[in-house]
Amino acid sequence: MARRIASALAFSLAGLLAVFAQGLLDASPREAPDPRAFGVYAGALALFLWALRQEPAWLEGERPIAPSASPSIPGRPLWAVLSLGFSALAFLESGGNRFRLLGVIAWGLAVAAWLAAWWDAPLPRWPREGWRVRGWHLVLLLVLGLGISFRYWDLWNLPLDVNSDHAEKLLDVRDVLNGEYRIFFPRNTGREAFQFYLAAATIRLFGMPLHKFTLQVGTAFIGVLLLPALYLLGAALWGRHGGLWTMFLGAVASWAVIPSRVGLRYPFLPTFAAWSLAFLIRGLRSGRRADFLGMGLFLGIGLYGYSPFRGMIAALPAAFLLVWGIRRGWRTAEGWRQMRDFILGMLTALPVLAPMLRFIVESPEMFFYRLMTRVSTWEKPIEGNPLWILANNLRRALLMFHWTGDEVYVATIPLRPMLDPVMGALLVLGGVAAFGWMIRRRDPVPLAALAAGFVMLFPSAYNLSFPRENPSTVRAAGALPSVLTLAALVPAMWTAWWGRAGARRWLGWGIAGLLVLTLIRLNAVRVFETYAQSYCRHVLNASDAAEILRGFYAGGGPPTNAFYVAYPYWFDSRLIGMWLGDLDWPYTVWYEDLPHGVARHRRVPGPKLYLVHPEDEATRAVLQAAYPRGWWAWRPRSHCDGLGIWVFHVPPDS
Incomplete structure (x- = not known):
């Protein structure tokens, strides 16, 4: 008994030390990590290994959940x-x-x-005795509700303003609504089609406008679909507790939540990577051909979502072959049967991809354009040795969970680790525990998740032409399911071990509840405060411009008399139009053309209004000279600090 108590205390202390070490890394500058973090991490790992050695039952946990094997059909x-x-x-x-x-x-x-x-499996049937709702089902529904809340809470305002990518997407959605049913959309270097048809269906079914919010509603829904896949994946690897914890981490993790709220195609990558990987793991567990078919089905669907998902074409075979080789599948008839079923599973993607394959045959340069601009000299020369750049990119991608970060503000907290300090610590301990699990149980299947996660870092790391774009929060998100399953292993071991401890299990579940509340709080702050403030400071405030214009219209100003003076790297005028309900809003004047435009505007009667960039002194001089009785008003940002707007008002009798 004393040994079990000591092991539990060491287990807990190791977790606390790992969190402290990760906090030091998180707070250290991006140029050099705090060296104290490595010493604290070493102590945490030593304690953790000691706890596992003293109480091997930590690694016994539960049996992974997998469907029963079917007879060969x-x-x-x-x-x-x-x-x-x-x-x-x-x-x-x-x-x-x-x-x-x-x-x-x-x-x-x-x-x-x-x-x-x-x-080769029985089709799902409604149970004769009906569905029985158990406590476990209610917990899963609670976690699902939590994930929905993180993705939909205040979705209109976070993010409120958007960028030119959203304008391009809305034009593609409009094409679908107008009957242009493309397989691959060529606008903005080429994009897969899934999001555009989803947004068009949302507009048709629910009467929503052609607006960035419609895009956000759809991508948040795709983000919610990630959660049941994470449960299946975690349960197939570690058992029921593993599935619950993996699903919970996916529900709250800022890396999973933020990209699903942005309104771009980002969540299609981790969601369909999770579904296809979950069925691969189930197939490796059960040997059922049906699971491999499910893997191929989601592989094909995912290839219509977001281009970095193409890495799964390599990740799934790499994961399967690693486990198959360790099992020495070539020595048994069962191993060769599983190989055939895996190949059939991969071939399942071909009928799903039939239309896409026709497009690839007709326009390979368009389909591969985005990829080739990153791995070749199509757009920019590669500056340095490509192998060295790739190795350095991989190093930085592997560090992104704990130290390095993405510098792009759109879908992450710039230059911060992808994971919060607690989840980062769980990932380190979970990696060690996973190898202990595999050795003790002689179970190589978790290596499949590790291999797939590593391969899915390459869509970020292979960026040889623009290495500053690596690590990328969104292009590396195919590794998210593997990362979350590893991070979930330690809390799953904890709750499964305490679940067998009789009356004392409430102590273990109490600590687990504290961990849950801590993760909810940490990630709520990351998403709704830190990210929200960072995003607002970086994004351009086209909504403020549209609000000024609406005020002018409401005061009797003619719509034809209000103008946006375009300036380099300022508003995309289509976004002003989006807020006004017209993507083709035409009243934009390029600042260099303004002297000629003013000559025409002066012949039009009525009041006028101009929106001017704060640094555009030339435009201010031109307008003041053309309209001596005009007056200026400064409009600061509405929701945070940042660039405001100069508004020039021209009275009607000027």
């Missing part, structure tokens, strides 16, 4: 032939970068026929 050749035929029809009907009704019907039938050809 041969394929159904007729359905496979039908799938190939429908896939060919979908491919042929997708020419010219367009979805067409016949091609879409053939596309759906191709996917359904392929699944019917190889499915």
Whole structure:
């Protein structure tokens, strides 16, 4: 008994020391980490290893959750032939970068026929006795509700203003609403289609406007879909407690929450990476072909989401082959059967991708343009040895969870670690615990998650032409599911161990509850305070410009008499139009053309208004000379410190 108590105390103290060490790293400058952090981390790891050695039951935990294995069922050749035929029809009907009704019907039938050809598991059925809601189900619903709250709370205002990428996306959504059903959207260097059809459906179904908020509602929904996938993944790796903790970390982690609120395609990457990886792990556990088919299905769907997801084409085989090799799958008939089923799973993505494959054949340069501008000299020369740049990029990407950070303000806290100090500490301890788990249980399956996570750092690290863009919060987000499952292992071990401790389990669950509240608080501050303030200071306040214009219109000013004087790196006029309900709002004058524009404006009767950049002294001089009776008003930012707007009012009789 004394040994168990000592082990529990050492386990707890190791966690506290790791959090303290991570806090030192988090607070250290980005140029050089605080060396004290490494000493404290070493002490934490020594205590943690001692606790595991004293009480090996920490690593026993629960049995990972996996569906029961199915008997080997041969394929159904007729359905496979039908799938190939429908896939060919979908491919042929997708020419010219367009979805067409016949091609879409053939596309759906191709996917359904392929699944019917190889499915080897019972279909889900409603239980005869009905669903019984248990306490565990209520806990899962509570975590799901927490994740929904983090993604939708005050979504209109955070973020309020947006950037030119959103304007480009809204134009693509408008194209869909106008009947241009593209497979791949060429605007803004090329984009996959999923988000645009989701936003168009949101507008059609719920009557929402063509607005940045509509984009945010859709991406927040994709962010919510991440959570059940994380439960499946964590449960398949570590058991029921592992699934719950992985889902909880995904519900609150700022790295998962912030990108899903921005309104861009970012959350499509971690969400579909989690779903495809979860089914791979389930397949490695159960040997069921159906799980590998699910893996391939989500692989194909994810390739319509966000281009860095293409890394999963390499990550899934790397993860499978690592485990298959350790198991020496080539020595057994079961190993070769699992290899065949994995290959069938990967091939499942092909009918899902039939329209995309037609576009790739027709326009490979457009499909690969974004990738090639990062790994080659298409846009900019590579400055240095590519291998050295790649190695340095990988080093920085591996450090992004604890020390380095992304400098882009849009979807992260600039130059801060991706994880909060507590989650960062859990990741370090969880990595050690994962290797202990694999050695004690002789279970190589967690290596699949590790391998997939490492490979999915490459969409950020392979940026050879623009290495400052690495590490990227959003391009490396394919590693998020693996990171969260590792971080979830230590609290899962804690709650599973205390769950067997009889009356004393309430002590363990009390400490776990304190951890839950701490993580909620830390990440709420990161998302709703730190990120909100940082984002507001960096983003341009087009909403303020639109509010000034609406005030002018409400006071009787003609819409044709209010102008935005465009200046380098200032507002995208389409965003002003978005706030006014017209993406094509036409009253923009480039500052260099203003002298000619004023000559025309003076012939138009009525009051006038001009929005001018604070540093545009030339425009101020031109307007004051043209309208001597005009007067200036300074409009500061509405929601935070930052760049304001000079407003020039021209009375009607000028």
